[in-house]
Amino acid sequence: MPNQMLQFVTTEQKTPHKRDVETRRADFGEIYAEFDPAAAAQQAARCSQCGVPFCQVHCPVHNNIPDWLMLTAEGRLEEAYEVSQATNNFPEICGRICPQDRLCEGNCVIEQSGHGTVTIGAVEKYITDTAWEKGWVKAVKPTKERQQSVGIIGAGPAGLAAAEELRRKGYQVTVYDRYDRIGGLMIYGIPNFKLEKEVVERRARLIADAGVAFKLNFEVGRDATLDELRIQHDAVLVATGVYKARDLQAPGSGLANIQPAMDYLTASNRTGLGDEVPAFDDGTLDAKGKRVVVIGGGDTAMDCVRTAVRQGAVSVKCLYRRNRANMPGSQREVANAEEEGVEFVWLSAPEAFLGDEKVSGVRASRVHLGVADATGRQAPQILPESAYTVEADLVIKALGFDPEDLPDRFQAEALETTRWGTLKVSYKNMMTSLDGVFAAGDIVRGASLVVWAIRDGRDAADQIDGYLQSKAAGRAETASAVAAE
Incomplete structure (x- = not known):
């Protein structure tokens, strides 16, 4: 087993074995096998230990990647896990679903030098899966219990990360979620072939074991208003994510x-979890035997096309108005989809849906990419007289997500939003326009990555702690002054 680093010159990059295409097309199991200990240590030893x-710089949670790679190379896996989990509440989840090609691995120095990146995500997954197997993963135990309570709205990655960190500090934490399971998009939005649901469920059990209370099937605005939650708790964190599907009016x-993409993915995931889903059972949300067209180019679109393949679609096509270089989704996911038989129709702008009562096709036009817009991406321009038709029995819109109208839903008119509908917060303390009400994750930054939600949840926990400690200190001073009088 290697016991020194900088092996990238003599050791080639290798990823865990990927199951062959025909096998993985037939089920929803994860497509990558586990690293064995020797292979994980060998690949970790390729790290150049950069100054x-x-x-680490390009990791949203700033994982101390070089250190836990070195510890893995030396066979010190329990220490590697301790370093890994010190900055990340869900390392085994990030190891599976983070777009490493856009973050840590995409910025690896040896990748830039042409030697091939260190397989950071696969090693991270291996470390934490090993930690679970060995019993090293423990529920947090606060050193001191505090009487102050925090209510968290949303059991997705931001809410869960904040809940665990606040419990670590000793606060009494209750998480409210309108769904019947813990995990948000991790449980209902991301397919099993990327993130098996037991991985999410065991994390949820661990957080519950730490003393976090969960109230599921609880909808703020229906079961309690935001003001009522503010009365019950010393602080409230809004971490709802964004679920309003963007539409294509044509x-x-x-x-x-x-x-909509989320209806389709949720039906598939619920079916996999053993739930009865009438819209899936009657074929409405099942791609089996259908010609499927997915509109969009992000990670959600990739989840949809790959799910349709596994459901037995006759054909699966992805229409995207830009080219491959300009798509927002992970290039690794695109490559996996292509291997599995998905056809990408680049530079295509859908204009209309054809059919009598049911859709039978999508009419689209060819696109030319013009001058870059304010975001730096080339703006699509429709080419005249370039329309064509793509046949379809099922069309899935995967165009992204916007925030719901939370002031209206929560019956909290004083809750201020930005012009994009996200919650307006002070970036000094992550507090909204309401005293003691904080916000984190996609509901603040817009639809983004799970790892960014984790980072925001951790940061929010720190800010809530500071706020509650300040309030406690203020009350103590007041009580002292009254006693002195």
């Missing part, structure tokens, strides 16, 4: 068999 670790939008 300025760009992998002729024929009202035809049957045109579905």
Whole structure:
């Protein structure tokens, strides 16, 4: 087993074995096998131990990647896990679903030098999966219990990360969620072939074992207003995520068999979890035997096309208005989808949906990419007289997500929002326009990555702690002054 680093010159990059295409197309199991100990140590030893670790700089939670790679190379896995989990509440989840090609691995120095990146994500997954197997993963135990309570709205990655960190500090934490399971998009949005649900469920059990209370099937605005939660708790964190699907308003939008991505993915995941899903059972949200067209180019679109393949679609096509270089989704996911038989129709702008009662096709036009816009991406321009039709029995819109109208939903008119509908917060303390009400994750930054939600949840926990300690100190001073009088 290697016991020194900088092996990238003599050791080639290798990833865990990827199951062959025909096998993985037939089920929803994760597509990568586990590293064995020798292979994980060998690949970790390729790290160059940079003086300025760009992998760490470009990791939203600033994982101390070089250190836990070195510990893995030396066979010190329990220490590697301790270092890994010190900055990340869900390392085994990030190891599976983070777009490492855009973050840590994409900025690896040896990748830039042409030697191939260190397989950081696979090693992270291996470390934490080993930690679970060995019993090293323990529920947090606060050194001191505090009487102050915090209510968290949303059991997704931001809310869960904040809940665990606040419990670590000794606060009494209650998480409210409108769904019947803990995990948010991790449980209902991300397919099993990327993130098996037991991985999320065991984390949820661990957080509950730490003393965090969960109230599921609880909808703020229906079961309690935001003001009522503020009365019950000393502080409230809003971490709802963003669930309002962006729509494509075009002729024929009202035809049957045109579905939002989240409805489609949720039905598939619920079915996999053993739930009864009538819209799946009657074929409405099942791609089996259908010609499927997915509109969009992000990670959600990749989840949809790869799910349709596994459900037995006759054909799966992805229409995206830009080219491959300009798509927002992970290039690794695109490559996996192509291997599994998905056809990408680049530079295509859907204009209308065709059919009588049910959709039978999508009319689109060819696109030319013009001058870059304010975001730095080339703006799509429709080419005249370039329309064509793609046949379809099921069309899935995967165009991204926007925030719901939380001031209206929560019955909290004083809760201020930005022009994009996200919650307005002070970036000094992550507090909203309401005293003691904080916000974190996608509901503040817009639809983003799980790892960014984890970072925001951890930061919010620190800010809430500071706020509650300040309030406690103020009350103590007041009580002291009254006693002195």
